[in-house]
Amino acid sequence: MKAIIYTEFGPPEVLHLAEKPQPVPKDSEVLVRVHATPVAYGDLLARNFKDVTSREFNMPLPLLFPMRLVFGLRKPKVTILGSEFAGEVEAVGSAVTRFKPGDQVMGYLGQRMGAYAEYVCMAESGSLALKPANMSYAEAAAVPYGAIMATGLLRRANIQPGHKVLIVGASGGIGSAAVQLAKHYGAEVTGVCGAPRLDYVKALGADHVVDYAREDFTRNGETYDLIFDVLGKSSFARCKGSLKSNGIYLLASFKTKALLQMLRTKIAGDKKVICAMASESAESLVFVKSLIEAGEYKSIIDCCFPLEEAAKAHRYVETGQKKGSVVITV
Numbered sequence: 001m002k003a004i005i006y007t008e009f010g011p012p013e014v015l016h017l018a019e020k021p022q023p024v025p026k027d028s029e030v031l032v033r034v035h036a037t038p039v040a041y042g043d044l045l046a047r048n049f050k051d052v053t054s055r056e057f058n059m060p061l062p063l064l065f066p067m068r069l070v071f072g073l074r075k076p077k078v079t080i081l082g083s084e085f086a087g088e089v090e091a092v093g094s095a096v097t098r099f100k101p102g103d104q105v106m107g108y109l110g111q112r113m114g115a116y117a118e119y120v121c122m123a124e125s126g127s128l129a130l131k132p133a134n135m136s137y138a139e140a141a142a143v144p145y146g147a148i149m150a151t152g153l154l155r156r157a158n159i160q161p162g163h164k165v166l167i168v169g170a171s172g173g174i175g176s177a178a179v180q181l182a183k184h185y186g187a188e189v190t191g192v193c194g195a196p197r198l199d200y201v202k203a204l205g206a207d208h209v210v211d212y213a214r215e216d217f218t219r220n221g222e223t224y225d226l227i228f229d230v231l232g233k234s235s236f237a238r239c240k241g242s243l244k245s246n247g248i249y250l251l252a253s254f255k256t257k258a259l260l261q262m263l264r265t266k267i268a269g270d271k272k273v274i275c276a277m278a279s280e281s282a283e284s285l286v287f288v289k290s291l292i293e294a295g296e297y298k299s300i301i302d303c304c305f306p307l308e309e310a311a312k313a314h315r316y317v318e319t320g321q322k323k324g325s326v327v328i329t330v
């Protein structure tokens, strides 16, 4: 099969087309012919993992070395990128009951990746769901990662109708899902992002948008029930004054200091810090599929590139111009 591989860490040009053996599904696995796979945050990170500094690493430092072992110390260990995809089931293992050949599906492969290819295999019990009937393959491919992560993370915040929610990083993979889920839960949502993506975040349903380069949301006098910072760009010290009593400061990216603040605020204080991890979940994907089919959740595509032009797609994402998902079509 055709696949985009990389055998050296580095700039987009390390990605090149190659022939790889087609995977064969085990008894409990499905073989999917990939139609589309987006360029996600994790793809850019993994492509250049060797050069990620401890400062750039958005998680507690003790996790950096294990992550280097996963992605490779000197050379990439995971040689085909792409953690999410949409496609058609081509074949199923003998024990598979949830899917059959011909089913249109979307799925999340997590850190093992592999979707920049004509075929992927994954366990039927993994994060795999039928593709929403009202979405194209390109639109559906951009759903799983953000949907699974945002559903898992927002579960920790127990959003209630009428809550005021502010999302920092609202234009990214997780943030764009979080905006739409928070709206579904009945919240009044403010999205913080860069100027080129303000309209995109509004189109996702945010009630208010803030350009982080022009306005400091911690100084505008507004208070929120939940501040959800995806990239961990803010700090609890700065955000505390913008939280209502019993407000939650939720982080998807955090360092050890934030973990200590979580412990401290668990014991004392009416404002809580929560550092949360979401795990792979087919249930979250099925839930978001139902929202999509009810017209409550969308996927906005900036542009598509053919598989052979994966390097160009990465280069484009790195320009910071994208307004929505950049998708590789296979």
Ligand SMILES: NC(=O)c1ccc[n+]([C@@H]2O[C@H](COP(=O)([O-])OP(=O)(O)OC[C@H]3O[C@@H](n4cnc5c(N)ncnc54)[C@H](OP(=O)(O)O)[C@@H]3O)[C@@H](O)[C@H]2O)c1
Pocket (backbone or CB within 6 Å): 040, 041, 042, 058, 059, 149, 168, 169, 170, 171, 172, 173, 174, 175, 192, 193, 194, 195, 197, 212, 230, 231, 233, 251, 252, 253, 276, 277, 278, 279
């Ligand atoms: N806890 C978990 O379970 C979990 C799971 C997966 C990933 N993560 C973490 O989530 C992060 C990636 O999230 P993602 O995939 O959504 O990333 P992404 O798609 O690359 O989006 C990044 C977002 O951050 C925004 N941003 C950049 N600089 C900013 C600033 N100075 N102030 C405010 N916002 C800024 C960007 O806004 P503009 O582009 O508009 O400038 C964009 O909306 C990583 O740190 C990763 O470690 C956590």
